[in-house]
Amino acid sequence: MTDVLAITEHRRDELRDVSLEMVTAGRDLADQTGGDLHLAVISGDVDDYADQANREGVDVIHTVEYGEEFNHDVYTQAIEQLYAELDPQYLLAPNSVNGLDYAPAVAEGLSLPLVTDVVDLEFEDGLTVTREQYGGKVETTIDVAEDHAAVTIRPAEWAQAEGDGDATIEAFDADIDEGQIQSTVTGYEEVAGGDVDISEADFLISIGRGIDEEANITLIESLVEATDATLSSSRPIVDNGWLPANRQVGQSGKVVTPDVYIAIGISGAVQHVAGMKGADTIVTINTDPNAPIWDLADYGIEDDLFEVVPALIEEFGGEVPDV
Amino acid sequence: MKILVTVKEVAEVEDEFEISGGDIAEQYLEYDLNEWDDYAVEEAVQISEEHDDVEVVTATIGPERAEETVRMALAKGADRAVRVWDDDVESASYLDVEAKAELLAAVVEEEDPDLVLTGVQASDESNGATGVTLAEKIGFEWAAVVNQLDLDIESGVATVHRELEGGVEELTEVESPAVLTIQSGINEPRYASLRGIRQAQSKPLDLKSLEDVGLDADVLESPLAQTDMYEPESEGDATVWSGDPEEEADQLAEFLRDKGVVEG
Ligand SMILES: Cc1cc2nc3c(=O)[nH]c(=O)nc-3n(C[C@H](O)[C@H](O)[C@H](O)COP(=O)(O)OP(=O)(O)OC[C@H]3O[C@@H](n4cnc5c(N)ncnc54)[C@H](O)[C@@H]3O)c2cc1C
Numbered sequence: 001m002t003d004v005l006a007i008t009e010h011r012r013d014e015l016r017d018v019s020l021e022m023v024t025a026g027r028d029l030a031d032q033t034g035g036d037l038h039l040a041v042i043s044g045d046v047d048d049y050a051d052q053a054n055r056e057g058v059d060v061i062h063t064v065e066y067g068e069e070f071n072h073d074v075y076t077q078a079i080e081q082l083y084a085e086l087d088p089q090y091l092l093a094p095n096s097v098n099g100l101d102y103a104p105a106v107a108e109g110l111s112l113p114l115v116t117d118v119v120d121l122e123f124e125d126g127l128t129v130t131r132e133q134y135g136g137k138v139e140t141t142i143d144v145a146e147d148h149a150a151v152t153i154r155p156a157e158w159a160q161a162e163g164d165g166d167a168t169i170e171a172f173d174a175d176i177d178e179g180q181i182q183s184t185v186t187g188y189e190e191v192a193g194g195d196v197d198i199s200e201a202d203f204l205i206s207i208g209r210g211i212d213e214e215a216n217i218t219l220i221e222s223l224v225e226a227t228d229a230t231l232s233s234s235r236p237i238v239d240n241g242w243l244p245a246n247r248q249v250g251q252s253g254k255v256v257t258p259d260v261y262i263a264i265g266i267s268g269a270v271q272h273v274a275g276m277k278g279a280d281t282i283v284t285i286n287t288d289p290n291a292p293i294w295d296l297a298d299y300g301i302e303d304d305l306f307e308v309v310p311a312l313i314e315e316f317g318g319e320v321p322d323v
Numbered sequence: 324m325k326i327l328v329t330v331k332e333v334a335e336v337e338d339e340f341e342i343s344g345g346d347i348a349e350q351y352l353e354y355d356l357n358e359w360d361d362y363a364v365e366e367a368v369q370i371s372e373e374h375d376d377v378e379v380v381t382a383t384i385g386p387e388r389a390e391e392t393v394r395m396a397l398a399k400g401a402d403r404a405v406r407v408w409d410d411d412v413e414s415a416s417y418l419d420v421e422a423k424a425e426l427l428a429a430v431v432e433e434e435d436p437d438l439v440l441t442g443v444q445a446s447d448e449s450n451g452a453t454g455v456t457l458a459e460k461i462g463f464e465w466a467a468v469v470n471q472l473d474l475d476i477e478s479g480v481a482t483v484h485r486e487l488e489g490g491v492e493e494l495t496e497v498e499s500p501a502v503l504t505i506q507s508g509i510n511e512p513r514y515a516s517l518r519g520i521r522q523a524q525s526k527p528l529d530l531k532s533l534e535d536v537g538l539d540a541d542v543l544e545s546p547l548a549q550t551d552m553y554e555p556e557s558e559g560d561a562t563v564w565s566g567d568p569e570e571e572a573d574q575l576a577e578f579l580r581d582k583g584v585v586e587g
Contacts, residue, residue, distance in 0.1 A: 011487070070493075072465075095451075097487045101467040104420065104455035113546040114420055116452050128550070134336045134447055138347065139555045146546040152452075182464040183497045191490050203584040227585045239508035251488050260584050262575075274488075281582070283575065284561070288338040290554065297561040299578060301571045311572035316585065 001147075002035030005088040007079060008053050009096055010044055011070065012188065015052045018094040018153075023161035025121060025153050026092050027057035032123035033089055036060065039167070042078050043067045047169075056163030062086075062172040072102040073181040078174040079106050085172070088148075090127065095152035107150040115142055116152040117270075127151075135269055136292035156274060194246040197254075201230035204258045206249055206276070208234040210265015210286065210305055214242045218321045219309055220264065226318025232256065234266045250275035265305050268293025285309070324374070324476060326367040327436035329427055329454070330381045330396045330404075332389035333357040333447040342552050356392045359442025361399075363505040365512040366472060367440050368400035374476055378402050382430045384423055386413065390528060397523035398515035405430055409532035415543040422543050424456040429536035431461050437479070439502040443468050451504075458502035466497045470506040474499075 006026040008019035023039070030037040036059035041049045046063035053061060064078045079102070083091060091110075093103040095117045107114035119139075120130035127144040129151060198204060205227070207220045217237075224231045231247060238248040249256055251271035261279035266272060268284075268291055276282070277296060284293045284300040285308055294300060301308055310320045332354050340351035364381065371377035381396045381404040383389055393404045407426050415422065431439065441454035451467075458465035470492065471484035479499040484492040486506050497503070515523070533539060564574035579585040 011491075072467075097468045097485065100451050101455065101465075101485070104452040105459040105465070107452075108421070108424070108456050108459040114452060114456070115547065116420075116450050132555075133449065133552070134334070134347065135449075137336050137340075137554070138342065138552050140549050141551040143548045143550050144546060145548065149546075183466060183495050185493055185495050187494045189484070189492045189494060191492055227579065229585075235507065241511065245490075252486050253490060255489070260579065260582060283578075290338060290340075294561055295555075295557055295559040297559055299564060299575070300561045301564050301575060303568055303571055307568035308572055308575075311568045312576060315572050315576040 001087055001089055002033040003038055003086060003088040004030040004033065004035060004090050004092060005038045005040060005083065005086055006092040007040050007042070007075070007094070008049060009094050009098060010041075010049050013045070015049050016094075016096070017160055018096055018155045019053055020055060020160035021155065021158040022092055022094060022153060023053065023055050023058055024158040027161065029090060029092070029121050029123060035089060038062060038086060038088060040064065040079065040082055040172075042075055043069060043071070050169050054165040054167050054169070055161035056165045057161055058165045058167040061167045061169045063169060064172050064174045066174065066176050069185055070098050071181065071183065071185055072098075072105065073183060074176055075102040076105050076109065077176050077180060078172075080109050081174050082172055083110055090148065091150040093150065093152045095154050099152050103150055103152050110150070112148050112150040113144055113146050114150045115144065117154050118151050119154050119157045121151065121153075132270075135267055137290050154270065191245055194244060196230065196246060198230055198232045198247060198249065199254045199256050201256065202259045203227070203229045204232045204256060204260070204279075205229040205262045205264065206232040206234065206266060207237060207264050208266030209236045211237070214240065216323045217242055219306075219323050222318050222321050223309055223313050226313050226316035234272050263293055264309065266293055267291045268296060324376065324438070325378045325380060325434065325436040326370060327431060327434055327439045328360070328363050328367045328379060328381050328396070328401065329439070329441040330360045330364065330383045330393060331357045331442070331445045332383070332385045332392040333445050335447070342554070345549060345552050347552075354388060354392065356395050357442050357445045359444060359446070359505060359507055360396075361512045362507050362509050363440040363442050364396045364399055364401060365510045366505055369510060370474060371400070380405065380434055380436070382407070382427055384408065384412065384418070384426050393528055394523045395515060397526045397528070398519040399513055400519065403527040403529070405434070405529050405531060407531050407533075407536060411533055411540040411543060415545075417545045417547055417549055418543070419545040419547050420450050420452045420456050422545060423453050424460050425538065425542045426536070427453070427457050428460045429538050430531070431457070433536060437500050438474070438481070439463065441502065441504050443504045443506050454502050454504035463500045463502050464497050465502040465504075466495055467504045468506050469503045470509045472503065472509065
């Protein structure tokens with residue numbers, strides 16, 4: 001009743017990093033509640049995943065052998081049964097695309113309060129979580145008045161657990177009702193290939209929604225040309241069809257690690273940051289001093305890109321287009 | 324066939340703002356149709372244009388002000404709208420995911436749609452959980468973060484791509500009735516035409532109270548309480564280049580030359 005149950009995540013033969021981050025978050029929470037940390041590994045080569053997730057701080061790992069890849073109807077059933085068996089206090093899942101495909105259903109099925117995309121967990125008399133709102137401009141704290149809860153944790157907020165563990169590994173015999181499996185994963189597709197690979201570039205100039213209109217992209221293209229940089233973007237630019245998908249930086253795009261990354265008119269949403277936080281030097285040009293991108297920036301200009309970019313192009317002897 | 328699309332009016336915050344009484348002070352907020360719902364509406368309208376006899380109904384939880392947003396969805400091609408609101412909802416201390424899903428479930432109960440489309444998340448609260456919670460509540464199948472949808476109306480099977488991390492998409496077949504949470508970029512949302520805007524004025528937009536949808540105020544009670552809102556302490560220590568735009572550009576240019584990333 002004081003235990004924490006965390007659900008690991010894997011995809012196409014790899015345990016995903018967020019699993020080890022959940023070990024850190026889960027251990028910390030279990031220390032506060034005074035309970036054990038249990039992990040669940042569901043589907044695929046569970047023994048291999050269990051080995052990899054067996055880090056310092058994990059008490060028990062439950063393996064559920066069923067199917068190969070993630071299927072939410074399998075996960076939902078397995079987790080609900082495991083929960084009934086273990087009666088943990090808190091259920092942790094990753095706030096990943098797949099986490100959000102089963103955690104809300106599990107919480108609903110088990111009548112647990114649910115809080116998503118949590119960046120901090122504190123336990124005193126009860127659970128208090130911290131999450132962001134309004135695109136990361138503010139944080140809120142939320143008290144959970146019930147003894148049990150389901151929480152999805154934001155990837156890359158906690159460090160990955162290291163040190164080898166000595167958890168007991170137990171096979172859990174979940175009773176999966178195939179009649180309840182009403183969605184079938186038929187395959188995977190890699191997207192965003194093509195001529196340029198932004199993840200190889202040393203110098204990226206990246207453009208976001210601040211550019212306002214498709215026609216204005218020529219302004220950035222001139223800057224890119226004058227500086228011999230590579231052009232990349234945030235998601236809305238690709239969603240709008242202004243640049244091809246292979247230019248997108250972020251969670252669902254590419255992870256980039258250039259020497260210099262200049263983010264122009266990009267707010268720094270968590271899904272964008274996931275793709276560029278490894279850049280050596282980050283520069284922002286943004287009118288909003290409260291935009292979360294400033295948390296990462298090494299240098300910045302708090303001004304209108306339509307004023308600064310033309311001046312920059314001129315600095316490097318380029319042509320300033322009419323926009 | 325009937326498609327229900329959930330539509331939320333979201334709050335956007337101005338660059339400079341203040342927090343008072345646990346939320347951002349009203350004068351710093353602007354309201355708009357949630358970006359992800361815009362894509363969901365477009366997807367539903369496109370299905371209705373490709374097939375005969377498809378009705379698109381929007382469902383919104385929101386105050387009277389939200390009608391402007393709802394009319395926008397109607398102008399883009401939805402056929403009619405339901406808005407759930409009353410004094411009890413207005414005074415709820417914290418409208419959590421579960422409560423929202425409960426209200427939307429009551430609308431589903433009345434409307435009996437074959438397909439429900441929601442946005443992946445609302446841009447203000449970013450819970451990202453209402454659609455899947457709703458699916459579980461109403462016993463529909465679901466798929467989260469859908470960025471491609473082919474619906475076979477005869478067989479009721481939706482062939483979808485779910486956008487995972489790192490440029491990988493999962494191909495999945497989902498049996499309807501289903502809830503699909505729609506990802507941005509799935510289509511190109513249209514702008515409302517003048518004609519559309521005019522027509523929207525005469526499309527039905529029904530206001531329903533909790534009682535109208537068969538619920539009582541208990542459903543609003545939440546185990547969650549928001550106890551604080553604050554501006555996060557900046558973790559950054561960015562060097563800010565200041566001056567007029569030429570001076571700012573000059574400092575950035577010098578930095579790039581020093582770094583050796585730009586010659587000349
Ligand atoms: C499942 C999922 C996956 C996602 N994956 C990705 C991803 O891979 N990559 C990604 O980028 N996003 C992704 N997103 C979207 C992400 O949440 C944000 O919506 C997006 O990153 C916002 O892009 P932006 O910063 O360009 O736009 P906004 O957030 O709108 O920011 C625009 C910025 O421009 C500034 N600005 C405006 N005008 C000017 C001006 N004249 N001069 C200077 N500055 C100006 C504004 O102050 C603001 O900070 C994903 C979302 C979800 C839910």
